[in-house]
Amino acid sequence: MRAQDIEKLVSLSRPAVANDGSFALVAASHPSLKANAQVGQLWRVSLADGARTRLTRGIHDTSPALTQDGDTAVFLRSVDDKQQVFALPLNGGEAVQLTFIKHGVTGFKLSPDGTHLALQVLAPRQGRGDSVEGLTPNQQSPRHITSLKYLSNGRGYIDDSDAHIFVQEIDIAASLAAAPDPEAAPRPDGKKDEPSERDTSVQLTRGEISFGLANWSEQGILAITARHETRDSDLRSSLVLVDPAAPGQDPTDIVSAAANLSIADAIESDGALWLLAGDLGERGRDFVAQSASVYVLENGEPTLLTEPNAFDFGDPGSHLVAAEGGVLALRRIRGRIQLVAVGRESVEQLTDSDQEVLAAARAGDLTIAVAQTPTSFAELGTVDDNAWRPLTDFGADLQDAGIVVPVEHEFPTRDGGTVHGWAWIPAGPGPHPVLLNIHGGPFAQYGVHVFDEAQVAVDAGYAVLQCNPRGSAGYGRDHAVAIKEAMGTVDLTDVLDFVDGALDAHPEFDGDRLGVMGGSYGGYLTAWTIAHDHRFSAAIVERGYLDPASFIGTSDIGSFFSEEYTGYDPAHTLTQSPMAVVDQVRTPTLVVHSELDFRCPLEQAQRYYMALRRGDVDAELLVFPGEDHELTRSGQPRHRLERFEHVMDWWNRKLPVGA
DSSP states (O other), X not given: OOGGGGGGOOEEOOOEEOTTSSEEEEEEEEEEXXXXXXXXXXXXXXXXXXXXXXXXXXXXXXXXXXXTTSSEEEEEEEETTEEEEEEEETTSOOOEEOOOOTTOOSEEEEOTTSSEEEEEEEEEOTTSTTSSTTOOGGGSOOOOOOSSOOEETTTEEGGGEEEEEEEEEOOHHHHHHXXXXXXXXXXXTSOOOOGGGGOOOEEOOOSSSOEEEEEEOSSSEEEEEOOSTTTTTSOOOEEEEEOTTSTTOOOEXXXXXXXXXXXXXXXXXXXXXXXXXXXXTTTTOOOTTXXXXXXXXXXXXXXXXXOTTTOOOOSTTOOOEEETTEEEEEEEETTEEEEEEEESSOEEEOOOSSOEEEEEEEETTEEEEEEEETTEEEXXXXXXXXXXXXXXXXXXXXXXXXXXXXXXXXXXXXXXXXXXXXXXXXXXXOOEEEEEEEOSSSSOOOOSSOOHHHHHHHHTTOEEEEEEOTXXXXXXXXXXXXXXXXXXXXXXXXXXXXXXHHHHHOTTEEEEEEEEEEETHHXXXXXXXXXXXXXXXXXXXXXXXXXHHHHHHHXXXXXXXXXXXXXXXXXXXXXXXXXXXXXXOOSOEEEEEETTOTTTTHHHHHHHHHHHHHTTOOEEEEEETTOOTTHHHHSOHHHHHHHHHHHHHHHHHHSOTTO
8 A cells, every 4th residue: 555545545434224224325435635635425335235326426425314214315515614414315316405504514413203403513602703794713802711621623722612402393305395406597686595594403502511412312302511510620521401492491411420421422222321431530530541331321320331341432433323122332352343232231242353343223133334454444244143244345446555464463571461463564575674653542552454554654665563552442441551650661661572572573574673653642652762762763753742741731631631641740740751851862753743733732742853953863843734633544635645755755764675
């Protein structure tokens, strides 16, 4: 795989499945270098043989849902850089716009009877955004900040807007019948219909507080929020019921913040309400290595159903799916994500193979799921007999570009444990220079799915190593919590022990030509590694968490992240700070960052780069305009390509393959 082959990384949405189990809908999207954007359309997939048909030709069509009769798709489409809800008749015809909300829609849920849309809308506060006519954002009044949490990566200042719940009554059949005729005569007054003139949505929630849309329930709309008095100093959230017939009425608490949970999802199933949530400890902010678990509401109180040390449902995008007897959930474990069925008395594993399940859907006895594999970024498949079986071939072009499947390893560590990971081996006899990649998080995991970072490097002739050291997810709480107030200790020795183990296992790897790189927490551990171990010929520190002290005052998660991970004693925190030991670095280092990164702010990179240069270290700084912390995953495709070009140029200069 070459860098330009990122266009062949096809992602799939959560599937929508017809009640009769005959077909499913997915949105397939990919980075487009020509459009410099993520583009995608809706596809219909036969569940009998996997045959697929493209249904839409929009630039960015996402989030498909199906009406109960299976005759109409409802989905999001980008219109003038704003998302709106559209409906598409599956028996033929054009898509028709259903919502005309000025600021667009960030999410929707179709009511079970198909007569209403619950909408999540990012609504500007008065005086901010475009709410003041004639004033650009840079001309508006100063921000008067009184909270600790006032930034959000990808959004910026959160006092600009709040996410609110809207509702809109719809008649899909009438809307389709009344679709505008493209050949119709213009209005007599020569004017075009303004979208606001056609907006029939009603705002239900209000105030300077945000609500996340969860699902419909029999009583109304379920939403997740944090409106308790101490929300600025803790991470608790609550589940509320929004009455679609009572705009402006305060939602009713179903699960209050007193339950001490961080709630990620909620759904009605099997006559009960089920939650995906994590416990936050006594202070309500202990998120370190706290696995998301499945709860059921019994007598108004959440009852824990899954053991947090054994079952971790916290992968980004994890959600619940209604199923007979309970729910389906996504469990991350040892580089895989399994689909499991959770009931009141049992947990049943539904998949046990080399894939990472990203989303699932049910229709009767049929279970389908979207998953990533070692050779595909996403495929739709069926789940039965303890296995997921792919139906589609969205990854065919990527496979034609050339994919290397890694070798899985588990090596002993110096303190009697083991560290688990993978090695990518380039073509040819070697000796091959070796790149150690370190993941972010740190409570995350490298998995078995095809990963562009490793594929581009191995195609260029580098052996690539990736592992899940202590601090990672997928190996139980003891493994993950081992670095709490001890960052840069056993996580450092684990990655170095994995390198040593791989060099012993692969004589074709050149132990004298090593590079190391990582992003976010991976940037942290890269910077920490090169201050304490000088075996590496070069390093790349990307979007790094580099100074825990300044991070507190600049990051969108600074109010809790540093102290919970590195401790509340400044002197002890200093013993875990890469900036405190930057004078020990001798390794040539490329520092990569994005201007709009509010997760690990740009100042982390700027100060680290300046310290390297002042210490006479061979260092360079690469800064991307208009990008945030998600550059490598969802940034502008041209920037992603340029980043790869700079990364591979750095390795070619400092760690050439042919040396």
